[in-house]
Amino acid sequence: MGPERPLLPPAAALPSGLTGDLGPQPHRVKPRRATHSAGAINSHSTSPLTLPTGPGDAISLSENSSSSFPIAFRSRDDCALSPERLDLDRRGLEECPLLEGMGRLRLLNFQHNLITHIHNLSHLRHLAFLDLYDNHISQMSGISALASLRVLMLGKNRIQRICSLDNLTKLDVLDLHGNQISQIENLSHLSELRVLNLAGNCISRVDNLQGLDSLTEINLRRNCISTVTEVDQLPCLQRLFLSCNSITSFDELACLGESCSLYELTLDGNPVALETWYKQAALRCVLQLRQLDMKRVTEEERRMACVTARKEDEKKRESHKQAMHKEKRRLAIRNAALQWEGVRACLELPAQNGAKEEISPEASPAHSPAQTNGLALEPSPDELLEAGGVNLQSLSLSDSHLAELDGETLRLFGLGALEALERGWGVQTAGAVTVIAFRYIHFDAIVPTLPRIRVKFPNLSHLIFLETNVSRLPQLAALAQVRRLDQLTIHPEGNPVVSLSLWRSFLIYRLHHFNLHKINNLEVTMNDMISAERLFGTLGHIAATETPRCRLLVLLEESRKRQLQFLLEGRGRRAGLSPEELRDNGKLLGEGLSRALFNYPSRDCCNEGAMESSSECGAVMEQYIQAQVQRASDTNLKRESLYKLWPAMFMEMVRDCVLEMRDRPAFRQACLNRLSTQGK
Template identity: 40%
Template sequence: MDYRSYRTSKAKQQAMLTTSNVVIEWNAINESARVPYSSRLQNSSMGPKVLTKEDSRAVNSVLLPSGGRQQQQQKSANTSHMIFSESPAAPGIPLVYRTPEGRAANPDRLNLDRRKLSVCPILEGEERLRMLNLQHNAITKLQHLSALRRLVFLDLYDNLISEISGLDTLSSLRVLMLGKNKIRQICGLKSLARLDVLDLHGNMIRVIENLSHLCHLRVLNLAGNEIVHTIGLAGMTSLTELNLRRNRITHIYEIDCLPQLQRLYLSHNLIEEFSDITCVTDSPSLSELSLDGNPLANSTDYRVLMVHRVAGLRVLDTKPISEEEKLRVVQMIQEEEQQLLKAEEEARSHERRLFTIGQIKRQWESVSHLANLGNQPKRKSKMRAFSASFVEEIEGTLHLYGLGSLDTLYSPPVTSQPTHIAFHYIEYTEVASLLDKLSTARYLQLKAISIHCCNLSHYDQLDMLSSIHSLDTLVVSTDGNPITSLSLWKQYAIVKLNLVSINDDIVTPEQAATSKQLFEPLVSLSNQYTSPAQQDKAHKGRQTAVREVCNQLLTRTLFQEEKQRSFEVLWPELLHSVVNNIVSELNICESKEYRKL
């Protein structure tokens, strides 16, 4: 197989180490794309040297030939100097040894890929070997490697290995490639404390474990496994790249325990919320991150939040982050923070409003309870002692809560000319005493009055609103206003105040006519005592006038009832007389018919 074919077959997992400034380039450590590392590691200071120049030359001589033809010639030469046989001491175990010429030509490297090996062969006389390639075979178990104490690079990609074992004597190993095998558990790495690159992608691993002693490990590939969380990463203080693509991860842990981590790949997992990756945002050195393919990445503000939360991030989902984008994100976040502060202030203001209104309501209810017990003087003194009050304007409506809020009618109001004033938890007698203030030029635009929990009880209290000549709308809540229990209060208010709307209902012509028929005499009489020249007399004689009108209504009602009773008394006699007359007429008609016959 020529070099180009060899290179293509390893496009998703190839590892390449060079000597210049101890550079390690591992192309496509994840199996979805080629990821170059040389340019990233050249400018970084990530611990002690990994390979000597002698080690690197051995690796380069295998992985970096000058061309395809040279690679083909080299492999043909290796094969011609390589002898395969069976070990007499271990029947069934292949024995591989090279001729002195072949070993002298490449003393530190051996390529045994695609040899259909089911077990690791015994390598005769290869104590100086530094690189061993066994990929694309059918090896099920790691064995017969104990003599290779100088080995620094071991590639077992695409085999059938189910357990990591047999590596205890390989303390010099720097790169271990075990991608695309059948491994279920991370173990057997205790003696590999100097390991620099570990590739375990494409296995069946569910838990990250037994890695905390690898303090020199810089690249870890666990893509394409069955991992559900990232607990077990702590201790790898030199790790600069971690690939966890295509797992089943829902939560990220311990990323902030990796102080040197620069590149983190989490694409195509099951991460849904920003709260699931909190430790990622706390990572001190992270510069490249991928989260595409997660439900989280579908969020509309995903990129903005990630750029904002990970301060040193330069690449997100393979897309570079420019300084202009960072500036836009900062501006957006500042605007959102301002909006959030405004919303919080509005929420606090709303809470204070509700608290104050609740306090006013409780005070009013306590005073109303005293009033129901007949302790009127104490109730008035309590009302005057009210300290809680609240004033607000909502869409042109001036809301007054508590007795103290009535001072607003004296001072300049919240709005220059309110069109609607609503009174809440204020005794109506106190409101009525200030209604004359609402007839001044300041309130010429006043059209509506709302009365909520003000103890409005009598018809004559409604008369006091007639001083507001521009009033055409009235709202009286059923809560805290006894007058609403009277069946005809609306009709009286319609006539007395000439209303267009009452309690949010438009007054129809039929309602106006009915109300006028019922209360026009009473209203006319009441108006006689409310002219400016007779206000004092009206105040003294109001009850007498109302009583007189009530007596007139009572007289009419009694007259109608007397007529009804008289009719009920005469009805049986009238009915008996009518029946007798009908019977007599029938008898006469029958006698006449009989005579004709």
């Protein structure tokens, strides 16, 4: 634990005349009250009373009516022997006596008495050492005039507040241990103070240490301290005693790491000292320590602490870097959400707004897990899109979009994140991507990228759409542009199409060639496929019947291309193929013609499709148009000729009828003959 009272200053540091014996150290036993005390003297007596000699000096005390304080006298021989020191230890004094003829005193000892107030010392202009240890003092008043004081011992009293030290600028040692002080204060002017003892008080926080530029030792044992600050502002501090306090973490001692002079520290008796990593943490906190808890620190321990400190610093830097990236990531996702909401609000029609107002979010099928057509949506949207793994790699990050690769999952937030699909992907990296998740991107903006996704990520098997504004069944048909899919997730949040009762059946029918295994984490069964065929098969047949011939030829040409490519690769149907191989063959042959009619091309796709098909079906379209123009021209010419010939034709028709019917019997016979001839 170390000494409770600070060591006295070395002889060289004491004023001249104080280099001899400084008197006995304070005893820990209860002081013995003197046989005769000043309070026992008759207040009207004027004869001096010589107190018995003890550990201190022999003096005479007297009291008269003109003063309420006892008066201390020393013999001429005693004064000549030690004129600069006076020891009044264990005299049972209740007041400080008037020290007549002792103005040359430099050392005064009042240990182990019953003094309650400090009086009668202002005339001791040369006093350098004052010891009032173990008394009943509650106020520090009465010492402000002792400007030459170098050592002040006020331990084991009843002092509650540090004060009256304004003029004691030469103070070197201040001992206030064992009092009732709750706050460090009024010390900033003591620039020459070297030793400060505040052990055994009620201090809860170490602060207000500015200005103590010469302080080398501070004792704060047995307090209630939980936080230490401003120690790094003490340029000469070498020893700091904090044993038996309430420090629970080295975070409360962060300022110690900034101190360049501290080499001895005690923390035993604190909760933090019970941790297994306590010693290593202490040496990391204060790298230059020579002693910890009164034990020498070895070079090996210091070396290990330095290595650990470097690792901790690297870990903190990496943690800070990750925290910064996490915050940027959060802001990018938040701004992408705000931008997406703004664009969606501009695109929505009034009728749609009215429809949305009729259904509360709680009652909407898109927000009610129990009313999503029996769909099991696991995991949640945050788990699907926002939870980053250990292999998280940021591909594109800005204020309004985020693209990141997490293992096998590619996550895209915001419209600008689609640019990541255009970057140069390595074959191995692109081949590892099996899941692509879209959020805060309108589906119509995603559609033009689907053909490139099909080529760039050959092992893609799962697409996730969350808050992408998929609102109509034809939009789902655009997914047919992807090479293959085993699983598809369209979350109800931000996708109104999920609230439609037939959306899942339409998706199964339209993407039949994909042979989907799961939709929204729900297995696709044979009954689901049969039901979808019954619902949309007839509609597809009607669509194929009513579609213009030129459009059918274009679709048929695309289908034939796929089949031809399949056959040229030598992967046609052969005898003995397993069901799995037949299923894969079905995927390669592509969707049927009736299913291909349910298409949802974007504007960009329309333009690109028109440019690509113009060279292939231009002749057919031109021939068809020319035939229609010729037919219309011929019809117009016939109409004009009819208008010109009609009057004469009409007259001839009337004349022929009149002539034929003029002889009725002959007319009837002629009609019968024609009918008989036609019957044969």
